[in-house]
Amino acid sequence: MALAEKAQIFDRDGMRRALTRIAHEIIERNKGTEGVVLIGIRRRGVPLARRLAERIRAIEGQGVEVGVLDITLYRDDLDRLGYQPVVHQTEIPFPVTDKKVVVVDDVIYTGRTVRAAMDAIMDLGRPKAIQLAVLVDRGHRELPIKPDYVGKNVPTSRREIVAVQVEEIDGIDRVVILEERD
Amino acid sequence: MFKHLLGLRNVGREEILTVLDTARGMKEVLGRRIKKVPTLRGRIVVLLFFEPSTRTRVSFELAAKALSADTVSITAAASSVAKGESLRDTVRTLTAMGADLLVIRHPASGAAEAAARATTAAVINAGDGTHEHPTQALLDLFTMREAKGRLEGLTVTIVGDIRHSRVARSNVWALRAVGAEVRLAGPATLLPPEAAALGIPCYTTLDEALEGADVVMALRLQLERMRANYLPSLREYTRLYCITRERLARAKPDVLLMHPGPVNRGVELAPDLVENAPSVIEEQVTNGVAVRMALLYLMLGGE
Numbered sequence: 001m002a003l004a005e006k007a008q009i010f011d012r013d014g015m016r017r018a019l020t021r022i023a024h025e026i027i028e029r030n031k032g033t034e035g036v037v038l039i040g041i042r043r044r045g046v047p048l049a050r051r052l053a054e055r056i057r058a059i060e061g062q063g064v065e066v067g068v069l070d071i072t073l074y075r076d077d078l079d080r081l082g083y084q085p086v087v088h089q090t091e092i093p094f095p096v097t098d099k100k101v102v103v104v105d106d107v108i109y110t111g112r113t114v115r116a117a118m119d120a121i122m123d124l125g126r127p128k129a130i131q132l133a134v135l136v137d138r139g140h141r142e143l144p145i146k147p148d149y150v151g152k153n154v155p156t157s158r159r160e161i162v163a164v165q166v167e168e169i170d171g172i173d174r175v176v177i178l179e180e181r182d
Numbered sequence: 183m184f185k186h187l188l189g190l191r192n193v194g195r196e197e198i199l200t201v202l203d204t205a206r207g208m209k210e211v212l213g214r215r216i217k218k219v220p221t222l223r224g225r226i227v228v229l230l231f232f233e234p235s236t237r238t239r240v241s242f243e244l245a246a247k248a249l250s251a252d253t254v255s256i257t258a259a260a261s262s263v264a265k266g267e268s269l270r271d272t273v274r275t276l277t278a279m280g281a282d283l284l285v286i287r288h289p290a291s292g293a294a295e296a297a298a299r300a301t302t303a304a305v306i307n308a309g310d311g312t313h314e315h316p317t318q319a320l321l322d323l324f325t326m327r328e329a330k331g332r333l334e335g336l337t338v339t340i341v342g343d344i345r346h347s348r349v350a351r352s353n354v355w356a357l358r359a360v361g362a363e364v365r366l367a368g369p370a371t372l373l374p375p376e377a378a379a380l381g382i383p384c385y386t387t388l389d390e391a392l393e394g395a396d397v398v399m400a401l402r403l404q405l406e407r408m409r410a411n412y413l414p415s416l417r418e419y420t421r422l423y424c425i426t427r428e429r430l431a432r433a434k435p436d437v438l439l440m441h442p443g444p445v446n447r448g449v450e451l452a453p454d455l456v457e458n459a460p461s462v463i464e465e466q467v468t469n470g471v472a473v474r475m476a477l478l479y480l481m482l483g484g485e
Contacts, residue, residue: 070207073219073249078483084183086200087207087479123216 003161003178009136009154010175018151019048022133023055025149030100033060035128037096039067041105041117042088047168048135049104067092069103074116090120097125102149106164108134111145136175138162183480186298186305189314190355198360202324204476205469211248212471222249225482228281230272230297231308232258232288236444237467238308238318242285245474251482254281269293270300277301283482286310291348304481312346317477318442319352321470323360326397328469329438334361339391339433341367341423342401342450345374345412349442350401354382367391368423371412388423395433399440400425400450416449426452440466 010018030036033056040049049066057063070088078085103117118130133149138156154177156162161178165171183197190198211219227246231239239255246253254276258264263272269288276284283304286297291311298305309315327333338357344350344366354377357364366377367385377384385391392398403419413419430437439455447453 072207073211073221073479075221078221084480084483087204087476089207090210119220123218124214 002181004181006160006177006179008174008176009152009162010173012173015135015151015173015175018135019051020055022149022151023052023059026052026102026131026133027056027060029131029148033062033064035098036100036102037065037067037094038102038104038133039069039092039096039117039121041103041113042068042070044164044166044169045069045103045105047166048106052102052104052133065094067094069117069120071113071116071120074119076112076116092124095125096121096127098128100129100131101127102131102133104133106134106166107136107138107162108132108145108147109138109140109162111141111143114145115143135164136162185481186294186307187316187477187481188294188298188305188307190316190319190352190359191314193316193356193359195359195361198320198323198356201320201473201476201480202327204480205320205324205472206328208248208475208479209469209472211475212468217244217248218250219248220250221479222246222251222482225249225251225282226280227251227253227283227285227478228276228303229253229255229285229308230258230276230287231256232263232269232286232293233309235287235308237470238287238315241467241470242306242308242317242474244471245478248471248475249478251282251478269297273297273300277303283478306477306481309348312348312351314352314355315348316352316356317470317474318349319356320477321466321473322349322353322399322440322442323356324469324473325440325466326362326438330396333357336362336396337365337394338362338397338399339365339367339395340399340401341388341391341425343372343403343412344368344377344401345372347401353399354380365391365395369413369419388425388429389432392425392429392432395437397438397440398425398430398433399442400445402442402444403446403449420449424449424452425455427455430455442466 038049040046046068053064053066068091070090072085072087131148134147135151137150137153163178164175167173243253281303285306285308286294287308288310291313293310294307340350354364365383367388370386373384445456
């Protein structure tokens, strides 16, 4: 089974503009940055969260704290994977109680990752609100979860894979749709 | 990952490092106010202890509970074993009752393997006779790696009753697998004869063995396991092998001092060393829970 690139959704500039818009939306919706924190879901949600925090600081003159969340221990599919996903560290060095937590991830698909993230965050405290920011919403939700901030809505088929690449991990900024081809 | 953890003799470097890496992620959970994640919800971990234990047993229990598993703790004296039920039958009964994993500590070397043959559940050896105590060694390696940043190339000196020490045996296997250099030190009567065959340097003079060491591990004198007269007197052991601040000065200045516990104060370690730095005895206890969480996750997380 080989993966072939079918289409490019974002190039570097497109990604930059989408993140800038999302940063503005977060500030607008929360009426500023007071009490707002970002939590990026490992792996690629993390650099995206950090970029959003930078952009928010540039816009409002005030930064927001960024945490890193590994949801492996909260997954609902551990016993059907056939392998053990590696557990990385969660680093959230601030309390989440009474905060407006914006969870950041690269793609939302079935919604199960976000469900796991919410469970993890609830185990750490009692946030005032949890909001969700994603770069791409590819449809096919299996749970009643909806992002508050979206870079782009991209209808996809289940045979396709949405691959988000970020400079910090992949050396380049872009989002492509891959399809299984033999 | 292995189905059973009976010892570290045949465990490879990659597997050991995977356990240590996973333990790091688990340590974060233990820093929270609510030390619980739902990962192993509903799994049953049975602790079957035929020998006394505080640290290991509580450590396993906390590790299982932190992962939301259910635990059942059995002390042999208070169970049907006192009525004469065999290890094999005990294990089979527990398996039939739904145990997913058995943690076994037993006075006979090889008991963990015997148990593994009698069950479809996973088995972790928590210490069998003088044979192995793999989770203690993994926790020791974790502590060393956290303190020193690496394991490869470290000089680790193990002092004391090595002959009767399952902790020493497991540590030797594991440290060699990850590329550390091991030295054994103690009275000639307590040094294992097979060490020389394995190419491990043995010292009867403590000072030589401590020279330039990165890590010094002091073992408990296993008085309860010594059936013959291995030592002329406890006092002579202390005079020659008790680790004091002066003696420790021969090791590297940032030497890591470890002891698997419980400590015989004034015998293996001078009392002031037990209480102050450079000892890490307290942290080893936390690390122990993290390492056991990692093992439970890696052995039970999938299906």
